[in-house]
Amino acid sequence: MAISAFLTDPSICIGCKACEVACKEWNQLPDDGFEWSGQSYDNTRALGASTWRHVLFLEQPQPLGAQITGTPEPFRWQFLSDVCKHCANAGCLEACPTGAILRTEFGSVFVQPDVCNGCGYCIVSCPFGVIDRNEQEGLAFKCTFCYDRQVAGLIPACAKACPTQSIQFGEISELRERAGARVQLLQERGYADARVYDPRETSVGGIHALFVILGRPEDYNFPPAPEIPTVHLKTAWTYALASAAVLLLTVFGAFFL
């Protein structure tokens, strides 16, 4: 089975939110209210239990390539459709004590609500702040990578609905090549800070939702070097064993020395 991925390219996103709507329609998710957040044209604010695609509106006081803004100040306005990263090493999956979160044959990370007990360990273990508990049922939810559609040979609803192909879906190695080529093209066109966001060098080991970004990952609320919490286990166990050894030696010394 081919390992699939998303490639999201904000440089061609028009902020229409068709992906958000398609995701909600297909997965029968409730709306998030229709009030402006005060962050540009954002009304869904962040990914959550009922928001599996979130279109971020990013306004920055710097030029966008060779763009003419019509204002004396430099200004760039970007839109990025964020989603669960379907991590190669997923903190949520490692933390789940009931086995509710599993890896699918497509390489994605899937939550089974009927096995979830609502403990929330996955929520604190996600380095991207993606997975969330739904208030009504008290269970964890996030993007399913449209597993049901993929099984039926269809592409995810968000990628299908995107009118500019800002969200592409396909085989991961092919998308990595496409992302690299897109970055090269953007740089040739004057977008010197174009880069691929795919943290393969950290304990996350890469993601199945690649992004072409301009500038720093932090500006898009992406951690520059995400780590899964279990990488700290080795150090914690080393300290625990060292403390136990010191305690034993102290007790031994008190009795026999």
Ligand code: SF4
């Ligand atoms: S892949 Fe499916 S579930 Fe995930 S964000 Fe897109 S539409 Fe929603």
Ligand code: SF4
């Ligand atoms: S982004 Fe978070 S919720 Fe999604 S697979 Fe990675 S750890 Fe799990």
